[in-house]
Amino acid sequence: GEDVEQSLFLSVREGDSSVINCTYTDSSSTYLYWYKQEPGAGLQLLTYIFSNMDMKQDQRLTVLLNKKDKHLSLRIADTQTGDSAIYFCAESISPGTYKYIFGTGTRLKVLA
Amino acid sequence: SAVISQKPSRDICQRGTSLTIQCQVDSQVTMMFWYRQQPGQSLTLIATANQGSEATYESGFVIDKFPISRPNLTFSTLTVSNMSPEDSSIYLCSVAGPLREQYFGPGTRLTVT
Numbered sequence: 001g002e003d004v005e006q007s008l009f010l011s012v013r014e015g016d017s018s019v020i021n022c023t024y025t026d027s028s029s030t031y032l033y034w035y036k037q038e039p040g041a042g043l044q045l046l047t048y049i050f051s052n053m054d055m056k057q058d059q060r061l062t063v064l065l066n067k068k069d070k071h072l073s074l075r076i077a078d079t080q081t082g083d084s085a086i087y088f089c090a091e092s093i094s095p096g097t098y099k100y101i102f103g104t105g106t107r108l109k110v111l112a
Numbered sequence: 113s114a115v116i117s118q119k120p121s122r123d124i125c126q127r128g129t130s131l132t133i134q135c136q137v138d139s140q141v142t143m144m145f146w147y148r149q150q151p152g153q154s155l156t157l158i159a160t161a162n163q164g165s166e167a168t169y170e171s172g173f174v175i176d177k178f179p180i181s182r183p184n185l186t187f188s189t190l191t192v193s194n195m196s197p198e199d200s201s202i203y204l205c206s207v208a209g210p211l212r213e214q215y216f217g218p219g220t221r222l223t224v225t
Contacts, residue, residue, distance in 0.1 A: 031212050042204055042216035043155070045113070088154065092212045098143055100214065102155045 004091060004103035011109045018079045020106045022072040022089035031092040032065065034074045037105075038085045046074070046087075076108075084110045114139050114207050116217035124223045125195055132191045133220045135205035140185035143208040146178070149219070150201045158203075161188045195224045 004024045012018045024032070030051050035043040049056045049063045049072070056063045062075040072089055089103040115138040125131050135144065146158040158178055159167040167180040181189045192199050200223050206214040 033213060035216075040221075042116075042218045043206075043214075045213050045215060048211065048213055098145075098208045098212050098214075099157065099160070100155075104154050 004089060004101050006087075006089060006103040006106045008104070009107050009109070011111060012079050013111050014079060014081060016079055018074075018076040018083065018108055018110075020074045020076075020087050020089075020108065022074075022103050024070050024072065024089070024091050024101070024103075026091060026093050026101070028093060032063075032072050033090045033092070033100075034061075034063065035088045035090060035102075036085045037088065043088065079108075079110050081110045081112055084108055113209065114141060114215045116205060116207060116215060118203075118205060118217040118220050120220055121218065122221040122223075124225060127196050127224055129195055130191055130193045131195065131222060132189050133203055133205075135188045135190070135217055137186045137207055141207040142185070144182065144188045145206045145208070145214065146180060146188070146190045147204045147206065148201045149204060155204065158190070192222065195222075197224045200224045 006022050033048045034046045036046050037043050047058050047061050049065050060077045064073045086105045086107050088105045090100045117136045119134045144161045147155040148158055149155050157170050158173045159169045159180055161167045161180050161182040163182045163185050177193055179191045202219045202221050204216050204219045206216045
């Protein structure tokens with residue numbers, strides 16, 4: 001089945017690291033993505049990782065992929081109040097269709 | 113990345129009426145998508161809109177309720193027909209990039225009374 005699970009809430013203090021987790025079930029996924037949605041806005045692409053990679057780092061963002069466990073995580077270093085938002089992971093399935101399955105979303109709250 | 117705009121940004125509509133949402137992209141793109149995001153929920157794909165062909169609808173969504181037009185490579189519309197309060201949602205369009213990444217518009221917040 002196609003199901004992407006995330007924990008609903010995460011609260012961290014400003015300056016700490018945040019780790020947002022995602023589990024997926026479709027082992028044929030070739031691309032996995034992280035999106036950020038601020039209140040009243042659309043989704044902003046943060047980063048992505050190919051399924052043949054274990055890790056990708058992009059400035060304050062680190063993505064880890066464990067294909068064996070079908071587990072994806074997003075680490076935000078030095079979390080700022082501007083990072084408060086909902087974070088969605090998404091997997092691209094069915095190689096020819098560009099169709100996504102989105103996770104349930106994690107609401108990150110950064111405490112000053 | 114593409115820059116995407118949507119109109120209207122929000123609307124309040126009466127049940128039984130229809131609303132057409134416009135999506136404009138600043139570059140030519142092949143694949144466009146329409147999503148629904150119900151309050152506090154994740155995104156659900158309504159349909160894929162490719163220029164020159166009929167939209168492909170996902171399970172649970174039908175053309176009579178959500179007709180889509182794609183007249184050219186930079187524009188699409190989604191109509192929400194015969195609205196009921198259950199249609200109150202955010203409607204988002206997106207376009208696909210070369211790495212299957214998607215770029216989203218700001219969304220249209222629809223409230224049906």
